[in-house]
Amino acid sequence: MNATTVTKSLAAGLAAAILLLSGPTAVTPVFAQSAAKGASGLPLPRFVSLKARRVNLRIGPSRDYAVEWLYTRSGIPMEIIQEYDHWRRVRDPDGTEGWIHKSLLTGDRTAVIAPWKRGEKQVYVLLREKPQLGAQLTAKLEPGVVIKIAECNGKWCRGEVQGTKGWVAQDEIWGAYPGEAFR
Structure with missing residues (x-):
């Protein structure tokens, strides 16, 4: 076995180990x-x-x-x-x-607003009229609030909380995968 064969074998073994270790929690x-x-x-x-x-x-x-x-x-x-x-x-x-x-x-589909922020003082997630950062606010939601989700575009989700509708940043909820889009 020469040095090139050993290097290729090590690279293949490393690639296999990475795939095994990534498992379902590292799903893109x-x-x-x-x-x-x-x-x-x-x-x-x-x-x-x-x-x-x-x-x-x-x-x-x-x-x-x-x-x-x-x-x-x-x-x-x-x-x-x-x-x-x-x-x-x-x-x-x-x-x-x-x-x-x-x-x-x-x-x-429903989601929980930023459950990882529960217990933090005066932390809110903003519900907006349109799916963009500068859009008009419709509500300030506390972590842990459940929102009904109608659709997500991969960055924003449109939903409703107690009759108030709007868009929330998708990375501020638990209930939709990062980048997931649906209607």
């Missing part, structure tokens, strides 16, 4: 929308929201598994990360993971 926005498909035929991961007002988050994909958490509000966004039969493994805005029956989820 393009892959996030077209990556794996679940048993339902829909892409994984993807965002949905809670349909029901009371939803049990279980530690496994069956009613036989213990309830780890109880959600008491509909509309909370969830990220589906795995599917098994009629069960969906989800992640909530705080990073908690568990299993929810698919009948308790809806494809309606």
Whole structure:
């Protein structure tokens, strides 16, 4: 084996290691929308929201598994990360993971305003009339507020909070992937 062969082998091994280590958490926005498909035929991961007002988050994909958490509000966004039969493994805005029956989820899109900023004093995310920085303000939203999302263009999302409509910067919400566009 000469030095060139050793170098090529090392480069190939390094490339393979990088691919293995990148895993699903390093998915780029393009892959996030077209990556794996679940048993339902829909892409994984993807965002949905809670349909029901009371939803049990279980530690496994069956009613036989213990309830780890109880959600008491509909509309909370969830990220589906795995599917098994009629069960969906989800992640909530705080990073908690568990299993929810698919009948308790809806494809309606919602998002949480900057959950990573909760607890900071006098921090607001701005809702604007148009999808641009200088546009007129329609509301100042506190971190943790849930917004119904109608569409995203990759940089801005149009939504509604308690009857007030407007656009929010896509990087200020949890409920749409970076660069994701939909209507």
